[in-house]
Structures are given as structure tokens and as C-alpha cells.
Amino acid sequence: MAPLKSLEPDYPIIDSNFQQFCASHHIFSVEDFLLHDIYALELSTKQHFDSKRLEEGISVVRTIMEGLHQPWLNGMELLQKAQGNKHGISTGYERIDVLLEGGLFQGNLVELVGPSSSGKTQLCLKVAANVAVNNLGSVTFFDTGNSFSPKRIDKLLDQSSEPAKIKTEEVRRRVMDKIVCQSVFDIYVLFDLLHQLKSTLKPVTGSSVQMLIVDSISSLVTPILGSGAHGHALMVSLGFLLKELAYEHNLSVLVTNHMVGAEGGHLKPALGESWKNVPDMRLHVSRDCKSNICSMSILRHPYITAGKAVMFSLK
Template sequence: MAPLKSLEAQYGILDSNFQSFCASNGIFTVEDFLLHDLSVLAAFAEQEPTSERLKEGITQVLSIIDRQHQPWLNGLQLLEDAQQNKHVLSTGFKGIDKLLEGGLREGQLTELVGPSSSGKTQLCLRVAANVAIQHKGRVIFLDTGNSFSPRRIEHFVRQISGSVFNEKVMSNILCHSTFDIFSMFDVLHQLENSLKSQGHKGDCKARTLIVDSISSLITPILGGSGPQGHALMTSAGFLLKKLAHELNIAVLVTNHMVAGEGGNLKPALGESWKSIPHVRLLLSRDQGNKTCSISILKHPSLASGEVARFVIDD
């Protein structure tokens, strides 16, 4: 979300006095509000000469946060939007595309869950290459752990296009290194503003946003028992869904696995997160070979438990 200073022109109540009050409490951006106990902040405001105006400013910021969430839409509006704007993008793997009845759907947040070395990043890189080639779209790849490999992308591009190096395709896969959740918020808001201002101009529409991995950004802020980390996690999830819906792009995020009861592996980020993605897919890899399995954990229109197998080539 934006720095408070950038909101002053649109919201006069968030003036320099309000910004100074917030700064004295370590608040500089809308996200910072999610890290504070708002009842304590309101109590501090009560002690100021302009307490009523400061409390109006706090309410205004909260309304800005609320507007992240999608508005109510009726069934007809949703159907028309799905038919006209939400296309299906092939992943480049026939097994996955068959399982998902075509691939990743624009307007949806898809989560790919899997243990270490299961092939999550390789699948993301292949999806990026395939969307750029087959759908002639731009791909934004948020790399949170130095996993993005331009050589691997080049390999997939050559593999898909028949050993031909395609410079234009490579230039349409944009990578941002993002190592904390606040950097991700900044990049996503810049992306939102950029794509909305461009509209349908240009010869290459953004089709896919990939975050590899979302869990490496969120896990560090979930420590302790306070609500702030969970609030930020929810805010990140709703922002990704908002971008998917409003910009008509497919959003793909990866999530690692952690030990649960009895030592069994389970998706990280817990119960609060699992309801956020539209689609959850579980990825596993046969030990010692290239064959992978992917199954549906959650899908708005397909049965859970369905499985497909595919091969990630070296």
C-alpha cells in the first residue's frame, strides 16, 4: 500500500499534522497501521489538541484498507465477467492442463503447495515461458529466494518454441527480487497503478503474476501470538486476489510445507491462509526421477482429490 504522504492530495484529512502524529508512532504507510493496536493509537490521539481530526484520519485509513476487498457483485455480473474477461492459460504441461480443464484461469489466485525439491519453482518457470510464448503475454515473476533462473527460462523457451531463441519472449518475462512482505506490497501497488494506467495499450498484455514463494515472505511475520502478522497475511492475500480480478490476470503463488501432527507434512501459513486462494494444488515428486504428481486440494468448480502426473525435463 501507499505511503501516507502520497494520499494527502486525495484525502485532505491525511495532512502533514496527521502524518507527523503517525510518524511519532512509527507509522509511515497504510501497512504500518496493521502492525499497531488501533485502540492504543486512538488513545494517543485523544491526548492531542486536534484529537477529533486525528481520529477522523484513522477512520479514513481504515476505509482505504477496507476498499482492498472486492465489491459485491451479483451472479449475472460474475458470469459476464467470467465469459468476457477471464481466460484460461495453458501451463505447458498436458497433464496439469487436462486436470484443470485448460490450465490457470485469469481472475483466480492459484496456490501451489509442495515440499522442498518437489518442483514448484521449475513448474513456475515453465508456466512463465509457456504464457509468454503460447499466450503472447507478459509475465511478472516475484522472486523471494533467488530461485529465478534466466538460463532455465531460456531452456524452456527453446523447448517450447523448437530450439529457437526468442528474444522478445525473454524480454516479456519480468523478474523482481522481493525479500520482505513490505517490498512485495510496494511492487504490487506499482504494478497495479502501471497496468491500470496502460489499460489495453501496447502489444503485450500482462497475463500472469507469479510469487515464488509467498510463504517465505509471510512466515517471518507470523511469529508470536499477536494479530498483526495474520492481518498482514490476510491483506496480502486479498491484494493478490484483487489484482487477479481487476486486472484479469492469473496469479500463481508457491507455498512450502511444514511438519504437522505426527510428523506429517502440511501446507505452511496455517488455517487462516488456506481459505484465501481460489485454487490449491499439491505437488509431489517421485524420489530419484523427473516424474511429478499434482492433485487438487481445493477448486471452485472441480472435485478435490483428482490427480495428474507429468514430467519436468532437465
């Protein structure tokens, strides 16, 4: 996210005096604004002799936040991205892997959309277990609704296609240790944790993290959307941070999103229009309420036609 100093040439109001005021509140970039209480910041300007100019500067930064968008990529950059992230991570469900032509690819932000009890969390746990069993690396799991279940992970290990890999308790413990879960109930805490993760992913640390899971992202974002432009800008900033982690560090990032009511009694993915084009891949999951039979369909994919679907059993 752009540092405030870099905005000064285009926005003279964001001068050294304004930057110094912001620095006194530990604000150095547009993202820092997103993570700050703007109302409290506006109140603090009253203590300064140049309060009107500071208020104007805050208004300008808020306008910049409203216009946040992902930088355009040219054809060569898109091709390099596709060629540089070919390694697929199996979901643990063969039919889903076939549908996605290899599973969940590194370097991509993937979103699972579906109503409550549709199997989104089960899929996240299955993918996490599969990554750990096959020694692909570690998994960072951010749980926003107390949905993570170590016991369920343990049972999923028994259903692994590679039972020989977990034949002893010592190996089983090592597999479980590769899945690191942390409860997160606040979007600002999530930002802090993601930045911490980003610092550990620098090449010098030799981090082995291969997958990041946020279940569910909508639980944290929905409450702040009521704050208008600030909330939407914060949501988009979160999406871009997740994409940056995926692309720059070749992670597979998986998030879940619930559904809300729409016109005509239908359901639609939460988070709205500002979010729908952020994920590289959007997958819709539904479940037969009388059985464990689920359906997955593609809503958005870099190179597979939307609408393709598959049925699978949620074990």
C-alpha cells in the same frame, strides 16, 4: 482497503483529529496501518496532549484489521466472474492443462502448495516460458528466494511445443525480455511493487502483462505471522490485493506456498486457516525423490471436484 475517513460514521473515535495524526505519519487507510510499525505509532502518541484518545483510535483500527474479510459475492456476481474470465493459460504440461480443463485461467489467484524440491519453482518457470513463447503477453516474476534461473528458462524454451517461434537468437531474446524478474525479500517491498504494478495496469498505459508470479509468498509472510493480529491482517490484505490485480486486470496470478509439520508427523500448507480460502485455486504438488515424476492434485477449485490428480514428468 477502506480510507480512515470512511470509518468515522461507524467509529466516532476515528475523528478528524485522529485522521490528522495518522496523516502526519502518511497513514490514510487501513492498509497503510498494516504497512506501518504499530508499536512506533503508539509511542508517537505520547507526544500529543490527547494521547489516550489516539491510543484508543489505534486500538479500534487494530480491531478492524482483525476482522478483515473478503466481501461476499452474490450468485450473479460469481456467474459474471466465471463468464468473464474464460481464457486459459497453458502451463506447458499437457496433462496438467487437461486436469485443470484449460490451464491457469485469467482473473484467478492460483496457489501451488508443496514441500521443498517438489517442483513448484520449475512449474513457475515453465509457465512463464510458455506465456512468453506463445506471445500471450509479459510475465512479472517476483523471486523471494533466489530461485529464478535465466539459464533454466533458456533450456525450457528448447522444450517448447512451438520451437519454430524461437528459431533465431533475436526472437529468443525478445521472448526472454518478456519475463521480468525482481528479487523481493521483504513483504513491505512486495506491497510497494504490487501497487506500482497496479498503477501500470491502468487502461491508459496499455500494459501487456498477462501473468504475475510470486515464488514463494510464504517466505515473506511466515516471518510476520508472529506479530499476531497485525501479521494475519497483513497476510489477508496481501491476498486480497493479489486477487484484486487478478480480477480487475484479468491477470493470471500464481503464487507458491511451502509446507510445514503438523500433528502425527504429517505436512500441511503454511500460512494457516486465515489464508487457505483466499486463493481461487489451490494445487498440491509432490515429487518422487528418486525421479522426475511428479503428482498434482486439486485441493480447491471453482468448479472441479477436489481430489482429482494427475502424474507428469518434470522436465
